[in-house]
Amino acid sequence: MDKILAKKDYSRWLEKLGSYRIFAPRKRDDVWNYEMVTAPDAERLEDVMTAVPAKGIVFPQREPFFEFAETDDGTRITEILPEGEPVVVFGVRPCEGRAVTLTDDVFGGEFEDHYYWKRRNATTLVGLSCGAPPSPNCFCLSVGGSPHSKEGLDLLLTDLGKTYYAEALTKKGEKLVLEGQKLFTAPGPEDRKAVDKIQAASRKKIRRELSRIENVPAKLRGMFDSPFWDDESMSCIRCGICTYLCPTCHCFDMADEVETSTPLLGKRVRTWDTCQFPDFTMHSSGHNPRPDKASRLRQRINHKFQYFVEVWQKYQCTGCGRCISLCPVGIDIIQVVEKVRDHGA
Amino acid sequence: MGHNVYLPKPAKILEIKEEVGGVRPIKTFRTSFVDGAAFSYRCGQCAMLSVFGKGEVMISISSSPLDKDYLQFSILKTGRVTTALHEMEAGDIIGIRGPYGNGFPLEEWKGKQILFAGGGIGLAPLWGLVHMTLGQREDYGPLTLVYGARTSQDIVFRGELDDLKKKMTVHLSVDVAESGWNEFVGFVAQNVLDKKPSPQNSIAITCGPPIMIKTVIKALKDLNFEDGQIYTTVENKMKCGIGKCGRCNIGRHYVCKDGPVYSWAELKKLPQEY
Numbered sequence: 001m002d003k004i005l006a007k008k009d010y011s012r013w014l015e016k017l018g019s020y021r022i023f024a025p026r027k028r029d030d031v032w033n034y035e036m037v038t039a040p041d042a043e044r045l046e047d048v049m050t051a052v053p054a055k056g057i058v059f060p061q062r063e064p065f066f067e068f069a070e071t072d073d074g075t076r077i078t079e080i081l082p083e084g085e086p087v088v089v090f091g092v093r094p095c096e097g098r099a100v101t102l103t104d105d106v107f108g109g110e111f112e113d114h115y116y117w118k119r120r121n122a123t124t125l126v127g128l129s130c131g132a133p134p135s136p137n138c139f140c141l142s143v144g145g146s147p148h149s150k151e152g153l154d155l156l157l158t159d160l161g162k163t164y165y166a167e168a169l170t171k172k173g174e175k176l177v178l179e180g181q182k183l184f185t186a187p188g189p190e191d192r193k194a195v196d197k198i199q200a201a202s203r204k205k206i207r208r209e210l211s212r213i214e215n216v217p218a219k220l221r222g223m224f225d226s227p228f229w230d231d232e233s234m235s236c237i238r239c240g241i242c243t244y245l246c247p248t249c250h251c252f253d254m255a256d257e258v259e260t261s262t263p264l265l266g267k268r269v270r271t272w273d274t275c276q277f278p279d280f281t282m283h284s285s286g287h288n289p290r291p292d293k294a295s296r297l298r299q300r301i302n303h304k305f306q307y308f309v310e311v312w313q314k315y316q317c318t319g320c321g322r323c324i325s326l327c328p329v330g331i332d333i334i335q336v337v338e339k340v341r342d343h344g345a
Numbered sequence: 346m347g348h349n350v351y352l353p354k355p356a357k358i359l360e361i362k363e364e365v366g367g368v369r370p371i372k373t374f375r376t377s378f379v380d381g382a383a384f385s386y387r388c389g390q391c392a393m394l395s396v397f398g399k400g401e402v403m404i405s406i407s408s409s410p411l412d413k414d415y416l417q418f419s420i421l422k423t424g425r426v427t428t429a430l431h432e433m434e435a436g437d438i439i440g441i442r443g444p445y446g447n448g449f450p451l452e453e454w455k456g457k458q459i460l461f462a463g464g465g466i467g468l469a470p471l472w473g474l475v476h477m478t479l480g481q482r483e484d485y486g487p488l489t490l491v492y493g494a495r496t497s498q499d500i501v502f503r504g505e506l507d508d509l510k511k512k513m514t515v516h517l518s519v520d521v522a523e524s525g526w527n528e529f530v531g532f533v534a535q536n537v538l539d540k541k542p543s544p545q546n547s548i549a550i551t552c553g554p555p556i557m558i559k560t561v562i563k564a565l566k567d568l569n570f571e572d573g574q575i576y577t578t579v580e581n582k583m584k585c586g587i588g589k590c591g592r593c594n595i596g597r598h599y600v601c602k603d604g605p606v607y608s609w610a611e612l613k614k615l616p617q618e619y
Contacts, residue, residue, distance in 0.1 A: 065351045068397040068440075074379065075355050075397060075438040111350045111587035111602075224616045251591030254351075254584045258398045266398055268351075273590070281582050281592050284424025287555070289581060289595075289618050299594075302616075307597040 001168040003177055003184035004191055005157075010044055010164070013180040017088060020124070023057055024090040025050050034089060045091050047159065049134035051326065053247035054089050054096045058119045059103060063270045065115065065254070070264040080267070081114060084122040088176065092127045095140045095318040097152035099247035100125065104152075105312055106250045115270070124172040127153035131198055133206050137321025139334060142210035145318050147202040158195045165195045208321065210334045212341060213305070219340050220306040228343065229294035232336050235329040236293045240274035242323035242331070243300065248316045251275055275299045301336055350587055353395045353440025355379040359415055361435055364501040370422045371466055371501055372431055373407070375415040376439065384416055384441070387448030388474045389578060389606045393586045394418065394430070395440030402426040403583040403601065405470035406444065409477040416441065419469035419501060445586045446605050449474055449550070449576065458486030460542045462561050464493050464533045464553030468501050470578045470605075471552050479512055489542060493518035493533040497526055516540055534560035537568070544570040552578050555619070562609055572610035579605050579612070579619050595619050 005013060014022060014037075025046040026035040032048045034057060067078045100120075107116035130138070130147035140146060150156050155173035158165040165187060168174040177184055223229075243249040253273035258266040273280060276296050282288040290296050308316035317333070324332045356376045365371040378384065386392075391405045402424070408417035422431040433439070451474075459478060463471045471490075478485050490509065494500045496519050509515050518529040518536040529536045533553065542549070549570055551561040558577050565575050581593035581600045588602035596615040598604060607615075 070397075075440075077352065077355065077440070079349055079352055081349070106589055109588075111589070112347065113351075113589060114349050115351075224618075250589065252584070252589070254401065254590070256398050256400050261398065264398050268395075268400075270351075273584075273592075275591060283580075283582055284427070295618070302596075303591075303594075307594065310597040 001174050001177065002187050002192070003166045003168070004187045005164045005166050005180075005184050007044060007162055007164060009180075009183040013183050016180040016183075017176070020086045020088045022088050022090065023054075034091075045128055045157065045159075045164075047128060047131065047134060048091070049093060049138075049320065049322070049325075051322070052245060053099065053320070053322065054092050054125070055099065055103060055247050057087060057089055058100065058123055059107075059116055059250065060119075061272045063115055064267045065270055067267050068256075068264065082118045084118040087119070087123045088126060089123065090126045090128075092125045092153060093134060093320065094127055094129060094147060094149035094151075094153065094156075095138075095145050095320040096247045097125055097127050098140075098145050098149055098318040099152070099320070101152040102248045102308075102312070102314070102316055102318075103250050124154045124176055125152065126173075126176065127156045129156055129158045129199065129202070131159055131202055133202075135321045135325055137208055137324040137334075138206050138319060139208040139210050139321060140319035141203060141206055142208075142213065142334075143315045143317050143319045146199075147206065148199045158198060160191065160194050160198070163191075165191055208334055210319075210337055213315075213337060216337060216341055217306045217309045219343060220302050223340060223343060224298070224302075226343070228339070229298045232331070232339070233293040233297035236276070236297060236331060237329055238276050238278070238293060238296070239328060240276045241326050241328065242333075243274040243276055244272055245322045245326055247320055247322070248304070248318060249274070251280070275303070297331070297336075301333070301340070304333075305337060305340075351442070351585070353393065353401075353442040354382065355438050356416070356441045358433060358435050358437050358439060361433070364419060364503070365499050367498060369499070370431060371419060372422075373417060373419040373501075374430065375408075375417050376441065377415050378441070379438065383413075384444070386410055386444035388451060388477045389448035389470065390444035390446045391586075391601075391605060392416065392418070392441050392443035393445065393583075394426070395442075396426050396429040396433070397438075397440060399426050399429040401440075401584070402430075403445070403580075403586055405473075405578070405605070407469040407472040409473040409480060411477060411480040417473075419466065419472065421466040443586065445601050447603065449606050451477065454548050455484045456486065456546070458543075458545075458547045459488050460537075460547060460549040461488070461490045461492075462533055462537055462549060462551040462553075462565075463490070464557040465495070465499065466501065467551075467553030467557065468492055471550060472502065474550065475509070475513075486546065488513040489516070489540075490514070491516045491518075491533060491536050491540060493520065493529075493531075493536060495520045496523060532560065533557055534564040537561055537564045541568060544568060544574060548574055548576065550576040572613060573608050575609040577607060577609065577612065579607060581619055
């Protein structure tokens with residue numbers, strides 16, 4: 001279902017979505033992030049790359065799983081499932097839509113993660129196709145994506161200057177258009193042409209490329225014990241930014257937060273975690289299978305470009321460039337993977 | 346949606362047995378679910394135990410699926426949760442979820458002679474298997490256990506090992522000579538070489554500290570065991586137990602879900618990162 005929405009009607013559309021919690025990119029202290037917005041202050045959709053990806057809306061950084069309590073009747077465990085209120089996220093980059101399809105794989109399968117799916121099923125992702133790359137480090141084309149990829153999105157908007165071209169991609173996306181249906185009009189043939197023109201042009205504006213990576217998974221298999229990883233990880237300060245802000249990274253910790261100890265009352269809580277921290281893999285004996293920065297950088301690259309490919313037949317990277325732009329010491333995943341590709345050549 | 350995979354079920358500690366004292370104490374816990382529910386599992390699988398307020402720890406199940414009345418875990422006191430477990434008493438409540446992991450491919454081993462080679466607390470994951478094969482004795486060939494510990498005081502299941510000697514071949518060892526010890530002195534791998542088990546129609550399963558596993562595998566190779574005849578169990582730090590939290594992987598494998606049991610033929614193909 002393709003429709004046209006005048007930009008001046010964008011905020012009126014949001015007013016119609018009163019039954020949803022609405023998230024959109026907002027700037028605070030010079031940093032863009034998805035924040036909950038109220039309809040009246042949303043004037044337009046911002047064409048930006050947020051620092052924290054939209055993954056946090058379906059997979060929050062901190063999530064209580066259950067409460068445990070010692071009572072006179074024994075130990076009581078009370079599940080704390082999210083309510084699953086309807087959520088719309090506006091301005092999702094196509095690379096983030098693709099990333100959600102990867103976390104769907106991880107949190108689905110034999111052991112379905114109820115916390116993730118309760119939120120995920122209630123979330124409608126409204127993508128904004130990239131007229132120009134929102135980051136100088138965008139490289140979506142190199143990892144199978146594009147500035148106007150539809151994967152994982154429910155609705156894709158393309159900015160045509162005075163209007164948005166809206167493509168509803170799923171039932172959830174159609175529902176969103178129907179909520180404000182009087183505001184939408186049918187597109188003319190010239191509108192589709194304009195979209196095609198913008199999309200063709202936007203592909204050419206992407207400045208970074210990670211080419212010829214088909215052999216990288218095989219290359220990585222042969223480089224496990226290479227001193228290459230020592231050299232590449234030398235500058236790492238193990239802050240974990242590359243993984244926390246990655247839209248595809250899903251690693252987490254589970255820990256008990258105690259509110260009172262007698263009688264015992266507390267919660268088991270999931271929080272984001274990262275393979276870049278030394279204690280991520282450290283056994284209680286002190287043995288650590290990944291004891292140094294080299295083995296931890298290798299794990300990050302291998303997971304994204306070898307292990308995930310072996311399991312799911314796709315890269316665990318959608319080319320958003322956050323780990324490059326936000327790394328405090330300039331470790332650049334494109335350069336690292338290019339060196340892997342060219343290693344021993 | 347099915348049941349919530351992260352929710353543990355309350356279980357009562359029925360009985361605690363002190364196996365080993367000293368600075369590296371080991372205790373065996375027998376538990377059963379408060380609601381009386383059954384727990385179906387395979388030999389070699391693990392369960393995630395909760396001490397509420399402390400957290401969770403993945404522990405191999407040391408009872409056998411033939412034991413219907415309890416789930417048994419033999420636990421070395423080493424970290425936050427295992428320390429808390431060691432402070433608990435019979436009647437206390439823990440949480441259990443699982444079972445997790447692949448377990449031993451017992452169906453493929455029928456008709457074969459089986460060598461168990463364990464060191465220290467590494468006898469725990471083998472213990473259920475020993476009892477399962479003994480309980481279905483007619484399905485397997487000769488059974489042999491080679492087990493060693495640092496000293497005689499570090500031997501787990503001490504009393505039960507004496508009983509076991511009446512039912513199968515048991516070779517014990519301690520690392521260094523001590524008075525009153527009249528069995529083998531040396532490491533488990535040396536004891537395996539000394540006893541020269543035949544690889545003919547055999548399966549060997551080894552479990553223990555990483556260095557012991559490596560040396561036992563080498564010993565078995567020296568005795569002409571094929572890679573596919575040698576099995577081991579791997580452990581890594583775990584949180585979720587279901588292949589999502591990302592920390593126990595060896596290459597593409599999550600040990601919690603795809604392991605912990607590997608043949609050496611499989612394990613040698615993975616990155617040696619465990």
